[in-house]
Each structure stands twice: as structure tokens, then as C-alpha cells.
Amino acid sequence: MNGNIESGTIIVFVGTSGSGRKTIAHQLGKELGFQYVISHTTRPSRPKETEGKDYYFTSRQAFIEADIRGEFIQTVELDNHFYGINKADVTAALQVSPVIYVIVNRSGANKLKYEFGDKAIRIFIYVNKQLILERLQARAVSEEIIRHYMDHYIEEVSYRKDCEHVFENLDLDETKARIKESILTHLPATMS
């Protein structure tokens, strides 16, 4: 393992935005007792998002200053907004649970793989572009967010070849069951 990251397993949920990553990650995290590491972001919060639950929403200046102090394990800039995972949040989460999880894009997944090595398990979740569009429209998501998801689709979907496990999320319960089974293969039997 690189850097000073303590030993522990990190489940990295990655994939195409709108494919159901958050739904699956949080439901499995709750079921299996994994601790979530909340990202920090400079993007404005969206309807129904809560500070300290979905993200830590922060100003651009505060984010940059924290980055200069070396507080982030990884950062990315997407559509003029910064996102990052704070090292102290990772440390704190690992004190609560030996298995933690994050939801990030491909560059974040790459960096976490580099830092955690074999202890990072990348779970790639996707559905086809048309299905994402239909799901977003059914939820009356804004045109701006839909465009944001669609713009990054090709870049994100091509990352699946690099991940430890890949899942198409058609039936939610079935996908969750398959992901759970895969995750458990990486953990001691006492955790199942």
C-alpha cells in the first residue's frame, strides 16, 4: 500500500452517473455495516441533497486552501466544480469500520486504487445511456443535470474494463445481491 493510509478495505463504487450507484452503495453499506466516506465539493447543492449526508458543500477558496495543505487523498475538477475525499475522513471512517466505501468518478477510483492497492475493490455499475435518460426523466431531474450525466457517459463507461467487478443494474434487488456476493469474496468469512 502506498502513502500513509492505514490498512482497511475500501469499496469504490464507480460507474456511469444515474446508474444507481448511490442507491446500491448506501443500501449495501447499511446492510453490511460499512462506513461511508462523504466527499467534499464546491458545486452547489441540488434539491433534496443534505449537507454532511450527500456531500460536504464548501467554497472554492476553502477547498483550494485545504488542497494546498495536503488534506485530500484525491481531488478532481468536473464541469468547473471541485470534488475530493479528505484523508482525515478516511482515517475516521476506518476507526469505525474496517470496511469503508466511497462513490467517485474514474479518476478518483484510479487514485484510490493506487493508494490502497489490493485493499481497494472497484465496483463498476452501469446501465445504457437510454435507460439512464428514462430514469432521470421519470424523476423530473433538471435538463442541466441530465446534460452533465450524458456528457460524461462515454468517458466513465470505458473505465469498466479496469475494475475488479462490473455490473449492469437492471433489476435493483438482483444487482445488489450479485454485488454483495462479489464484495464478500474479498472479506473474511466473519463479516458475512
Ligand SMILES: Nc1ncnc2c1ncn2[C@@H]1O[C@H](COP(=O)(O)OP(=O)(O)OP(=O)(O)O)[C@@H](O)[C@H]1O
Ligand atoms: N435497477 C433500477 N431500476 C430502476 N430504477 C433504479 C434502479 N436502480 C436505481 N434506480 C433509480 O435510479 C435513480 C438514480 O439512482 P442513483 O441516484 O442511485 O444513481 P447514481 O448512479 O448514484 O447517480 P448520481 O450520479 O446522481 O450519483 C434513482 O431514482 C434510483 O431510485
Ligand SMILES: Nc1nc2c(ncn2[C@@H]2O[C@H](COP(=O)(O)O)[C@@H](O)[C@H]2O)c(=O)[nH]1
Ligand atoms: N474523483 C472524485 N469523484 C467524485 C467525488 N465525489 C463525487 N464524485 C463523482 O463526481 C461525479 C459528479 O458528481 P455529481 O454529484 O456532481 O453528479 C460523479 O461521478 C460522482 O460519483 C470525489 O470526491 N472524487
